[in-house]
Amino acid sequence: MRKEKRVLPEYYTPIYQMAVTQFERAACKLDLDPNIWERFVVPKRALMVSVPVRMDDLSVKVFRGYRVHHDNTMGPSKGGIRYSPSVNLGEVCALAMWMTWKCALVGLPFGGAKGGIACDPTVMSRNELQKMTRRYTAEIIQMIGPDVDVVAPDMGTNEQIMAWFMDTYSQFKGYAVPEIATGKPISIGGSVGRTEATGKGLVFVIMEAFKYLKIDPDKKSVAIQGFGNVGFHTARLLYEAGCRVVAVSDVKSGLYNKDGLDIPAINEYIKKNKFMEGFKGGDHISNEDLLEIHCDVLIPAAISEQITEENAGRLKCRIVCEGANGPTRPEADPILNERGIFLIPDVLANSGGVTVSYFEWVQGLQRLFWKEKEVYEQLGEVMRSAFRNVLELSLSRNVDMRMAALMLGINKISEAKLARGLFP
Ligand code: GLU
Secondary structure: OOOOOOOOOOOOOHHHHHHHHHHHHHHHHHOOOHHHHHHHOOOOEEEEEEEEEEOOOOOEEEEEEEEEEOOOOOOOEEEEEEEOOOOOHHHHHHHHHHHHHHHHHOOOOOEEEEEEEEOOHHHOOHHHHHHHHHHHHHHOHHHOEOOOEEEEEOOOOOHHHHHHHHHHHHHHHOOOOHHHEOOOOHHHOOOOOOOOHHHHHHHHHHHHHHHHHOOOOOOOEEEEEOOOHHHHHHHHHHHHOOOEEEEEEOOOOEEEOOOOOOHHHHHHHHHHHOOOOOOOOOEEEOHHHHHOOEEEEEEEOOOOOOEOOOOHHHOEEEEEEOOOOOOEOOOHHHHHHHOOOEEEOHHHHOHHHHHHHHHHHHHHHHOOOOOHHHHHHHHHHHHHHHHHHHHHHHHHHOOOHHHHHHHHHHHHHHHHHHHHOOOO
16 A cells, blocks of 8 residues: 555544544454545535524524535445534544444444534524524535434434424425434334333344343343433333343432432423422432442433543443443543453443334335334344344454454455445
């Protein structure tokens, strides 16, 4: 390969670097074709847009928005839209790359994409959020389409945002195009089971890990960082399955009770008070403390880069199951591995969301809708078989579960890329 000094591109931020480091570790193990390697470490295309919104006070505020396609070898690119103040090009590019490996690992005919707007949705009115979503859709419209790129919820977005997105796209086309977005309300073609799909997927792989590690699930203790869509549904489902959810947290603070927290009561409390702070029924803890709690399963389901070189040595759990995307820094991986902590990596653990998104897209294209039983059975099958494949490779190649998951995903698209060849 020709070696020349390169100027780093603008998306080369610490989080993007983290995605590249993970990729390169796996690519080395795979002895990946260097030409394919070159193509995987860069996004395929990235769009930055300005999204002007007339706010409720009548002033016009301009938000920064992005949509990035990392890959589209196997089909349309797929990925969520994130509304968060931290959104920037590097973050969206990293998340798009992770979507590529995730879709390939679980065998979906999708490439990876991600989008986002740098904003704080918690301080915006419904009216402002609607206008921002519609204008963002219009701004990125050349880059999306049911066969091109399909959007979904991510941090800070939900089914209402997807409904506005779908409606705006459909207005431009002149007819309803439900398959442009997944994670929509059921009334406009959403799939049953999509809302809790990521949480359900997490529970499936945790149960598989229990089986492999010969842990009896009864009363096992779980600590969950984050109480958004992923954190809440995971907590609820594990609580219903008889686990002891000993700690949970939201952006502001956390709760701890060694005998187990009352998850439905916390949910009711949050509906009234927005945050869990002040809930009686647990001791106050911080988000950082939560990570170091003594428990069987630790589930980081909030934001990226939470488990680091600094705190990895202090974790006191048997299993880390990554609900969030990128919650563990690459320097922490070998520390967890050495300490015998069993890691279920993000691209495997949280892939239930995009898997049911795929079911939703298929149902939309066929105009034929499935029953809950079918969604959950198929999801269970996908998750369990992905877990088994990753575990098998991890044991046969003596690598941790993250490496094995990435190797499987990367290898699949690499084969497809080689088969298609390079145009022109
Ligand atoms: N945002 C979710 C993820 O990171 C779901 C993506 C999708 O359903 O397309 O996996």
